Amino acid sequence: MSGFTISRRTMLAGSAALLASTAMPVIGWAQTPKKGGRLVVAADSEPRNLNPAIVASNGVFFISSKVVETLAEASFDGKDGLQPRLALSWEGAADGLSVTFKLRDGVIWHDGKPFTSADVAFSALQIWKPLQNLGRTVFKDLAAIDTPDDLTAVFKFAKPTPFQLIRNALPALSSVVPKHVYETGKIEENPANNAPVGTGPFKFAEYKAGQYYRLAKNTDYWGKDEPWLDEIVYQVLPDRTSAAAALEAEEIQLAAFSAVPLADLDRISKVPGLKVITKGYEGLTYQLVVEINHRRKELADVKVRQAIAHAIDKDFVVKTVFLGYAATATGPVPKNDPQFYTADVPTYAFDVTKANALLDEAGYKKGPDGNRFSLKLLPAPYFNETKQFGDYLRQALAAVGIDAELVNNDSPAHIKAVYTDHAFDLAVGPPVFRGDPAISTTILVQSGIPDGVPFSNQGGYKNEELDALIAKASETLDTAARTELYKEFQKKVAADLPLINVAEWSFISVARDTVGNIANNPRWAVSNWADTYLES
Amino acid sequence: MSVLRRFLRTPEAIAGAIILAALFAMALSASLLFPGDPQAIAGPALLPPFQDWSLPLGTDRLGRDVLAELFHGSRTSLAVGLAAATAALVIGAIVGTLAGFAGGLVDEVLMRITDAFQTVPGFLLALAFVSVVGPSLGVVVMAIALGAWTGPARVARAEVLSIRERDYVAGARVIGMHPLEIAFREVLPNALPPVLALSSVIVAAAILTEAALSFLGLGDPNRVTWGGMIAEGRTVLRTAPFLSIIPGVALVLTVLGVYLAGEGVVETTAVRRSLS
Numbered sequence: 001m002s003g004f005t006i007s008r009r010t011m012l013a014g015s016a017a018l019l020a021s022t023a024m025p026v027i028g029w030a031q032t033p034k035k036g037g038r039l040v041v042a043a044d045s046e047p048r049n050l051n052p053a054i055v056a057s058n059g060v061f062f063i064s065s066k067v068v069e070t071l072a073e074a075s076f077d078g079k080d081g082l083q084p085r086l087a088l089s090w091e092g093a094a095d096g097l098s099v100t101f102k103l104r105d106g107v108i109w110h111d112g113k114p115f116t117s118a119d120v121a122f123s124a125l126q127i128w129k130p131l132q133n134l135g136r137t138v139f140k141d142l143a144a145i146d147t148p149d150d151l152t153a154v155f156k157f158a159k160p161t162p163f164q165l166i167r168n169a170l171p172a173l174s175s176v177v178p179k180h181v182y183e184t185g186k187i188e189e190n191p192a193n194n195a196p197v198g199t200g201p202f203k204f205a206e207y208k209a210g211q212y213y214r215l216a217k218n219t220d221y222w223g224k225d226e227p228w229l230d231e232i233v234y235q236v237l238p239d240r241t242s243a244a245a246a247l248e249a250e251e252i253q254l255a256a257f258s259a260v261p262l263a264d265l266d267r268i269s270k271v272p273g274l275k276v277i278t279k280g281y282e283g284l285t286y287q288l289v290v291e292i293n294h295r296r297k298e299l300a301d302v303k304v305r306q307a308i309a310h311a312i313d314k315d316f317v318v319k320t321v322f323l324g325y326a327a328t329a330t331g332p333v334p335k336n337d338p339q340f341y342t343a344d345v346p347t348y349a350f351d352v353t354k355a356n357a358l359l360d361e362a363g364y365k366k367g368p369d370g371n372r373f374s375l376k377l378l379p380a381p382y383f384n385e386t387k388q389f390g391d392y393l394r395q396a397l398a399a400v401g402i403d404a405e406l407v408n409n410d411s412p413a414h415i416k417a418v419y420t421d422h423a424f425d426l427a428v429g430p431p432v433f434r435g436d437p438a439i440s441t442t443i444l445v446q447s448g449i450p451d452g453v454p455f456s457n458q459g460g461y462k463n464e465e466l467d468a469l470i471a472k473a474s475e476t477l478d479t480a481a482r483t484e485l486y487k488e489f490q491k492k493v494a495a496d497l498p499l500i501n502v503a504e505w506s507f508i509s510v511a512r513d514t515v516g517n518i519a520n521n522p523r524w525a526v527s528n529w530a531d532t533y534l535e536s
Numbered sequence: 537m538s539v540l541r542r543f544l545r546t547p548e549a550i551a552g553a554i555i556l557a558a559l560f561a562m563a564l565s566a567s568l569l570f571p572g573d574p575q576a577i578a579g580p581a582l583l584p585p586f587q588d589w590s591l592p593l594g595t596d597r598l599g600r601d602v603l604a605e606l607f608h609g610s611r612t613s614l615a616v617g618l619a620a621a622t623a624a625l626v627i628g629a630i631v632g633t634l635a636g637f638a639g640g641l642v643d644e645v646l647m648r649i650t651d652a653f654q655t656v657p658g659f660l661l662a663l664a665f666v667s668v669v670g671p672s673l674g675v676v677v678m679a680i681a682l683g684a685w686t687g688p689a690r691v692a693r694a695e696v697l698s699i700r701e702r703d704y705v706a707g708a709r710v711i712g713m714h715p716l717e718i719a720f721r722e723v724l725p726n727a728l729p730p731v732l733a734l735s736s737v738i739v740a741a742a743i744l745t746e747a748a749l750s751f752l753g754l755g756d757p758n759r760v761t762w763g764g765m766i767a768e769g770r771t772v773l774r775t776a777p778f779l780s781i782i783p784g785v786a787l788v789l790t791v792l793g794v795y796l797a798g799e800g801v802v803e804t805t806a807v808r809r810s811l812s
Contacts, residue, residue, distance in 0.1 A: 241773060263582075263597065263772040320581045320598055381753075384771055392598055394758075395577055406757040408671065 033516055036230045037534035042243040042255040043213065043234035050204075051193040052175040053127045056134045058284060058432075061172075061526035062257065063234055066215055067110075068177060068198030071101060071120070072170040074283045074435070074522045080167050081338065081435075083521070085528070086115070086176055086199065092163025096477040099155040099166050107222045109178045110203045117153040121145035122179035124155065127187060134439055138169045164479045168339075168436035171283065171523055201227035201530035211236055221530065228517075228533035240384075244268055247510055253534070254511040254518075256525040261384065262323045265508060273513050278325065280519025281506035283435055284526070285334040288317070288326075288389060289444070290500040291418065291427040295460045298364060298373050299425060305497040307358035308426075309348035311400045312393065316350075317503050321388045326505035331490040332441050334433050334504040342487040345494035355400045366401045375425040377404040378418060381411055386428050389502070393428065420452040422460070431455050433504075437486045442470045445489075445498045461498040542804050549800025555793025562610040570604035574760050578604070582776050596768060596779055606786055608760045613743050613790060616677055620742035621735050623681035628688025629724060629731055635689070636696030636727075637719040647693070650686045658683025662745055666754045673756045676749060680742045687738070688731045695727035729805060736798015740791045747787055762787050 043063070049055050050064045072090070075083035087101040107115040128135035129142050141161055146154040155166070176199070181192050195204050201223060202215035213234040217227055235252055237243050243259035246252045248271055260268055269276045290308070294300050314328040327335055331345045364372040375397070379390025387408075394404045404426065409417055417423045434440050443449065447462040469492065473485040493499075509525065511518055514535045521527050543549055566574075578591060578601040585594040585602070593602040635646040653661070662679035669675045699705065700723055708718045749755050750763030757764075762783040769779030 241770065244774065261771050263775050267775050388598060391575065392577070395573070395575060395598075398573060398576070408753055408757045410667075 033228065033533040034535060035228055035533075037228075038231040038233060039229050039254060039515065039529075039532065039534060040233045040235055040252045042237045042246060042252050042259045044236075044238055044240065044243070044257065044259050046209065046236055049193050050196050051177065051190075052196075053123055053177045054131050054133075054188070054193065056132055056172050056175070058257070058526055061523075063213055063215075064175075064196050064198075064204075065200070065526045066202040066232060066528050067196045067200045067204050068175045069200045069528060070171060071174040071176065072167075073527050074171040076282075076520075076522060081522070082167065082170060086120075087170075090167065090170070092166065094477075096160030096162060096475075097157050099157075099163060101153045101155070103151045103153065104222060105151055107199050108220055109180075109199055110197050110218060111178070111181070113178065113180055114150075115176075115178075115199050116150040117145075117147040118150075119179045120153040120176055121147050122183065123176045124153075124174075126182070127177065128173060131187065132173065134169075134434070135173050137443065138165060138173060138439060160475055160477055162438075162474070162477050162479075162482050164339075164482055165436050165438050165474075168434075169439055172434055173439075200528050202229075202232055202528075205231075223530050226530040227528075228531060229529070232529065244510070247274055247512070250512070253515050254509065256507065256509045258507040260508070260510045262325055262508070265323070265325070265510070268510055275511055275513055277509040277511060277519050278506075280509060280521070280524030282336055283522035285336060285433045285504050285506055286383075286430045287329060287332075287334060287433055287501055288386065288503040288505065289429050289431055290393065290502060291424070291429045291459055292461070292497075292499055293422060293425050293427075293459045294462075294498070295422065296375070296425050298362075299375075301362050302496060303358045303362040304364070305500070306348060307355040307362070307400060308397065308402075309497060309500050310351045310355035310358065311396045311402075312348075312500070312502055313350040313396065314502055317389060317392060321385050321392060322503065322505055325508060326503045329501035329504050331494040331501055332444065332499075333437060333486070333490050336504070337433065337435070339435075340437060340483055340486045340490075342490055344487070345491045347494070352399055359400060359402075370401055371403045372401040374403040374405060376407055376423075377426045377428070378407050378409065378414060378424045379428040380430055381409060381414055383430055385505070386430050390428050393426070415454050419454045419456070419458045422451075422458055429455070437489065438474055442473075442489070445493055446470050457498070459498070463492075463496060463498065466492050466496070466498070539804060543800050546800055546803060548796045549803065552793050552796025552798070552800055555789055556797050559610055559614060559790055559793060562607050563614050566604075566607040566611055570601070570607055574604040574608035575600055582772070584776070585778050585782070593782055594776075594778060596765070597772060597776075602765075602779065602782060605760045605765055606762075606783060609762045609765060609783065610786070610790070612673070612756075612759050612761045613746065613787070616673070616680065616746040617739045617743040617794070619677045620680035620684065620746075621738040623677060624684035624738050624742075625688050625731060625735060627681065627685040628690075629692045629728065631685065632689040632692025632694075632731070633696050633719050633724045633727065636693035637700055637715070637723055643693075646689075650689050653683070654686045656683070658741070659745055659748060662749060663752070663754065666749060671749075671754050671756055673759065676746055676755065679749070680745045683745075684738050684742065687734055691734060692724075692727050692731050695730055696723050699723050699726050733798075733802050733805070736794055736801065740794045740798075743787070743791055743794070 045059050047060045050060055052060050052064045052068050069085050071085060071087035072082045073085050074081055086104055088104055089102045091100045103117055109115055124145055129139040141157045141159040142155060143158040144156045178197055181197050182190055201218050201221045203218050205216040206214040215232040217230050240261055243255040244264045247255055265276055268274055292299050298304050318326045318328055330347055333341045335341055359372055366372055377390060377394060380386045390406055394406055397404045418427045431444055432440060443456045445457055445466055447467055449456045469489050473482055476482040476485055516533045516535055517531045577599045579595050579599050581595060581597055581599040583591055583595040591601050596602060631646055635643045661683040665679040665682055666675055705722055708722050747763030750761040751767040755761045755764050765783040766780045773780055
């Protein structure tokens with residue numbers, strides 16, 4: 001019922017504006033930011049656990065990054081691509097054994113208690129390191145945190161840890177939650193996981209299952225004159241086709257994370273009053289990857305893997321599956337990464353003849369029915385695009401005589417089939433690149449990962465040379481040397497193809513013209529929206 | 537000949553017969569007219585219908601020929617519809633005959649099982665079955681039959697209850713035939729006509745259920761199905777509505793054709809019965 005109230009109110013507001021515009025002579029539509037107002041946003045999922053310190057994922061950040069802040073946020077022009085949030089400065093020791101954070105003064109939690117270095121120490125040691133999906137790897141050597149005063153936190157590492165990695169991890173991995181709320185009882189079962197308490201520009205106000213989340217303005221926010229908005233409402237619209245209609249009907253003002261299907265963007269961009277924004281996701285690049293089960297004897301042969309890479313027309317995938325809203329990939333680091341990407345890797349042009357020749361060379365001749373061998377192909381069900389690429393890959397493989405049988409599963413069944421049971425030959429996966437290969441990329445290649453860890457190398461691939469390279473990079477402190485090692489890593493991965501990177505894509509936002517300051521940082525959709533405003 | 541003439545006396549039956557004949561022609565000619573994989577990429581993506589005469593109904597999001605998919609999809613629809621209906625009729629007739637002929641405890645047990653199946657909506661049953669076992673053509677057929685056999689079972693039982701009291705059944709008992717032999721050789725063939733009259737409804741329902749399962753992504757992904765085509769078209773409903781409309785219309789016509797032809801058959805047999 002609340003959906004109705006909101007739409008009626010926006011409609012009333014809309015008609016009032018219309019009245020005003022006809023009653024007064026219009027001198028000019030100045031784009032004037034206005035204080036206050038309610039931003040209604042489409043939400044396509046309802047995460048149960050809203051604690052970003054435990055679940056570092058975009059679905060959670062989308063809502064809770066406005067409530068719970070990190071030490072630093074990604075930035076287009078800041079030093080090292082960062083801008084300060086709860087930390088004002090960060091300094092790494094030369095020996096890689098400590099990092100010192102100076103914290104912001106005068107910050108208070110939503111429940112009125114002051115924010116101190118004890119909260120940072122508690123979050124890092126009790127949550128990021130032991131409980132967080134990504135923090136487990138990055139902070140594995142974090143031994144202790146010294147808090148000489150309320151505004152200084154010194155992270156102590158047991159083994160040298162590259163400062164570059166810690167820096168790159170700050171925007172996604174460093175959500176600080178209040179110690180006084182979490183110190184009693186089990187952290188995983190704390191009620192604040194469902195109604196987060198933070199320092200952010202918005203307070204968590206209300207959640208109605210299946211309907212909406214509501215965040216209200218934090219009047220004691222540390223940012224001067226921020227936030228601009230009074231309220232953010234996340235309207236739950238699980239059906240992807242309904243977001244576009246809701247935007248047109250002015251029921252919502254913003255649909256982020258490609259809630260509007262790519263095929264609809266062309267039409268939507270011509271609707272007056274709506275704008276399509278492709279920026280603001282640079283820090284959240286998804287990679288379209290063919291995961292390979294190296295336990296299959298055919299796929300253990302590098303020639304077969306190269307043949308598959310040659311059989312895929314990456315340009316076609318970008319143009320048809322992603323309708324141009326993506327880029328072709330060359331290797332495990334996306335092209336838009338400013339620090340690590342190198343184009344100097346072996347590439348595989350679309351060449352069916354060469355693919356056929358490679359397969360013949362590998363000893364898999366075409367049978368009388370034109371097939372060389374059969375494979376089981378499991379496209380991940382999370383995105384339309386991964387499913388469509390699965391359909392395309394089946395056709396591309398058929399063209400070189402590989403018969404792929406598609407197996408569709410829902411998300412939990414897919415994760416179990418691929419990452420626990422290894423019941424696949426090829427799978428289509430969308431891993432995320434998070435600004436540093438050590439966060440969630442090397443894990444796709446590294447051997448020795450226990451069964452059941454999702455989004456990791458579960459294809460039984462083992463390459464000692466690559467393992468050594470990954471290990472060396474994880475303890476190399478010098479930024480330039482470390483970057484060089486990851487360039488080497490990209491070359492080796494592209495040459496040996498433990499997995500095949502096909503394309504890189506990010507998301508699209510569609511918003512009404514009245515929403516201002518959209519996409520002003522590389523993780524905008526999952527940043528705090530303190531400066532987002534509605535025009536009057 | 538006279539039966540055929542009687543059948544063709546009603547316009548509904550003619551319409552149904554024509555649609556069904558067209559459908560069978562489509563299914564049989566699919567491999568001849570569109571050899572190779574119907575899911576192969578044939579042209580540019582999202583080509584609207586009637587633009588390019590080599591792709592008369594246009595292409596879908598990956599550039600696959602919609603007409604080829606439509607023809608090959610008719611095979612899946614027909615195959616699933618007929619197979620599921622056959623399975624449902626066979627199971628239903630056997631269960632109904634056993635229950636009706638044996639009576640007593642066997643009857644009670646079998647009919648309570650039938651009741652149990654009837655209380656669960658057929659579609660939910662199919663949905664649960666497919667999501668547990670995993671989607672493939674055989675599983676989909678079984679899943680649909682699982683929810684559809686109860687109707688034939690009840691009709692067969694009712695018929696058998698009246699037939700088993702006839703003199704020729706008593707005669708068969710007297711000459712010492714095995715009860716199962718009597719049930720399936722003497723009673724069942726005579727109880728069949730009203731059971732078969734249900735077939736058109738079951739086929740139509742089976743085709744719709746298969747389409748609904750494919751629409752929800754629980755069809756066999758390696759085969760073209762109309763339901764799957766509608767589901768894929770749904771994501772681009774606003775920009776390329778023909779992708780959902782074309783298979784949707786085909787589905788409607790098929791179900792209508794099956795139903796009308798079935799009605800015609802029932803009418804014909806009813807007339808014949810009243811004549812005899």
